Structure formats: structure tokens, C-alpha cells
Amino acid sequence: GLDTELWPEMDTYDVEIRFPDGARWEIDAKCYQNPRFLTKQIRKNPFQQDDFEKGFYVVPDEVVKQQNNYLAVVRKALADEKNIDCVTLSMLKDLVEDRKGGIST
Numbered sequence: 584g585l586d587t588e589l590w591p592e593m594d595t596y597d598v599e600i601r602f603p604d605g606a607r608w609e610i611d612a613k614c615y616q617n618p619r620f621l622t623k624q625i626r627k628n629p630f631q632q633d634d635f636e637k638g639f640y641v642v643p644d645e646v647v648k649q650q651n652n653y654l655a656v657v658r659k660a661l662a663d664e665k666n667i668d669c670v671t672l673s674m675l676k677d678l679v680e681d682r683k684g685g686i687s688t
Contacts, residue, residue: 585683595631602682606636613640618656625660630667638667641675
């Protein structure tokens with residue numbers, strides 16, 4: 584029930600989610616086995632700070648299950664980014680559902 588767009592702005596990120604209240608989330612899907620490789624990629628190509636409510640680097644649940652400190656390593660690199668996080672796909676699904684549920688129409 585949300586508006587989405589794949590590869591907006593020529594693959595600057597992978598998915599844009601637009602909520603009914605006008606808020607936007609930008610999603611960049613990544614699949615690095617080693618979180619340090621992801622942090623290097625983030626430093627090279629960070630989210631462009633524009634008017635999105637939240638930005639997420641999304642990694643497969645399986646990668647985090649294999650390396651339980653994965654999210655902590657990436658989140659440390661994102662410590663200065665107030666509205667950007669690294670989550671698993673299942674976590675993102677829960678966050679979207681929670682955000683949708685908090686919108687009064």
C-alpha cells in the first residue's frame with residue numbers, strides 16, 4: 584500500500600519508499616560477507632543528504648546470522664549519521680510496517 588520506486592536517481596540508491604504523509608525512506612541493498620568491506624563502500628559512496636526521513640543499508644538476514652557483530656561494525660561507521668542505519672531485510676520489513684501503522688489517515 585505504499586508508493587515505491589526502484590533505482591531512483593540512476594541507482595544512487597536502490598529503492599525509495601514514499602509514505603502517505605509525504606515522508607521518504609531511501610534503501611540501499613548490500614550483500615557483503617565482511618562488514619568492513621561494506622563500511623569502506625559506505626565511505627566511498629555515502630547517502631546524499633537530502634530531504635529523506637531515513638536511509639537504510641539493508642543486508643541479508645543470513646549474513647548477520649553468520650557474523651553476529653555485523654550490524655554493530657557497520658553502525659559504528661554510521662555513528663555520525665543521525666537518520667541512516669544498517670538493518671537486515673526482516674528488520675526493514677518490521678520498520679516499514681511499524682511506520683505504516685503509525686500514520687493516521
